Amino acid sequence: MASVTFEKATRVFDGQERPAVDAIDLAIEDGEFLVLVGPSGCGKSTTLRMLAGLEDVDSGRLLIGDRDVTHLASKDRDIAMVFQNYALYPHMTVAENMGFALKIARVPKAEIRTRVEEAAAILDLTPYLDRKPKALSGGQRQRVAMGRAIVRSPQVFLMDEPLSNLDAKLRVQTRTQIAALQRRLGTTTVYVTHDQVEAMTMGDRVAVMDAGVLQQVATPREIYDRPANVFVAGFLGSPAMNLLELPVVDGGVRLGDALVPIERSVLERVDGTVTLGVRPENLGISEQGLPITVSVVEETGADAYLYGHTENLTENLVARTDWRRPPEKGSHIRLAPLDLADVHVFDPATGHRL
Numbered sequence: 001m002a003s004v005t006f007e008k009a010t011r012v013f014d015g016q017e018r019p020a021v022d023a024i025d026l027a028i029e030d031g032e033f034l035v036l037v038g039p040s041g042c043g044k045s046t047t048l049r050m051l052a053g054l055e056d057v058d059s060g061r062l063l064i065g066d067r068d069v070t071h072l073a074s075k076d077r078d079i080a081m082v083f084q085n086y087a088l089y090p091h092m093t094v095a096e097n098m099g100f101a102l103k104i105a106r107v108p109k110a111e112i113r114t115r116v117e118e119a120a121a122i123l124d125l126t127p128y129l130d131r132k133p134k135a136l137s138g139g140q141r142q143r144v145a146m147g148r149a150i151v152r153s154p155q156v157f158l159m160d161e162p163l164s165n166l167d168a169k170l171r172v173q174t175r176t177q178i179a180a181l182q183r184r185l186g187t188t189t190v191y192v193t194h195d196q197v198e199a200m201t202m203g204d205r206v207a208v209m210d211a212g213v214l215q216q217v218a219t220p221r222e223i224y225d226r227p228a229n230v231f232v233a234g235f236l237g238s239p240a241m242n243l244l245e246l247p248v249v250d251g252g253v254r255l256g257d258a259l260v261p262i263e264r265s266v267l268e269r270v271d272g273t274v275t276l277g278v279r280p281e282n283l284g285i286s287e288q289g290l291p292i293t294v295s296v297v298e299e300t301g302a303d304a305y306l307y308g309h310t311e312n313l314t315e316n317l318v319a320r321t322d323w324r325r326p327p328e329k330g331s332h333i334r335l336a337p338l339d340l341a342d343v344h345v346f347d348p349a350t351g352h353r354l
């Protein structure tokens with residue numbers, strides 16, 4: 001096992017003005033499960049591929065433990081990667097697929113057999129060892145791909161959207177299994193996804209990336225409760241956090257006829273306006289607050305979401321409400337934060353949390 005360190009690691013593709021990965025600094029601890037999350041094209045796969053040795057590092061350094069691997073060949077890095085298309089060999093059995101890397105590395109046959117059997121037992125694949133991939137379900141194939149990584153006992157697992165080919169139910173099951181497996185093996189893992197639920201549920205820490213730049217690296221709870229900027233605030237959470245740019249008046253901001261007070265130390269740092277953020281579950285129907293007209297009521301089974309537009313603001317708002325008694329479409333209600341502790345304040349100029 002080993003730590004992983006990115007030091008100002010940068011990748012600029014030919015013909016592109018902006019780096020795909022822009023001088024990222026990231027220290028992943030020995031045994032940690034780090035999830036790298038961000039929208040399509042933000043550079044997360046490139047970051048992982050740099051660590052895998054599949055992509056050049058144009059400047060900066062990469063370390064695994066205290067080994068500088070920046071320019072080391074992929075095969076010498078002691079990593080194992082699980083891709084989204086499992087890339088199993090169709091003509092080989094499950095056992096042969098799982099043991100292939102060891103065979104190439106000239107590990108003795110008896111040892112390959114033992115390591116494959118151990119991994120198969122962990123992954124519930126023992127009954128399938130003699131089958132070919134085409135005779136397996138999607139979930140079983142995914143586990144074979146995991147098995148191939150496990151048998152090598154690498155210092156680091158790298159996973160790039162390994163669940164994206166599974167249906168919704170299997171994704172949920174498998175994400176729990178992978179997280180539990182990682183904790184059991186204790187192998188440092190870097191896991192790339194664009195799925196925010198995977199990010200929130202699987203990682204010890206989450207690194208949120210946008211436009212080649214790390215926006216925040218923290219525990220899932222911290223990222224959700226104290227997003228570092230407007231991007232992180234809007235990216236994690238579904239439906240997304242309501243963000244309203246509002247003028248500062250009387251030591252706070254007005255939401256209709258309600259005053260939301262803001263700490264003086266925060267107000268001193270802005271120039272007349274703030275971006276106020278409130279998650280849908282932290283907004284409630286109240287006597288006082290921002291008047292809105294409900295335009296859509298979305299019932300998900302467990303909850304109801306109210307979408308509405310304000311009379312003089314152009315923004316739309318969304319609030320989560322009790323699914324048993326949602327107001328009707330077209331009704332006029334007022335929304336206000338349920339608890340001032342759940343109000344986030346950002347600088348509209350920089351997007352940073354205040």
Ligand code: ATP
Nearest residue numbers: 013014020038039040041042043044045046047194
């Ligand atoms: P996705 O979730 O869609 O896979 P991502 O966050 O993993 O996206 P990357 O694949 O890392 O994003 O791509 C980052 C940026 O670099 C994108 O703008 C992409 O178009 C660009 N890019 C990736 N690979 C290459 C390449 N081989 N040549 C040129 N540009 C590339």
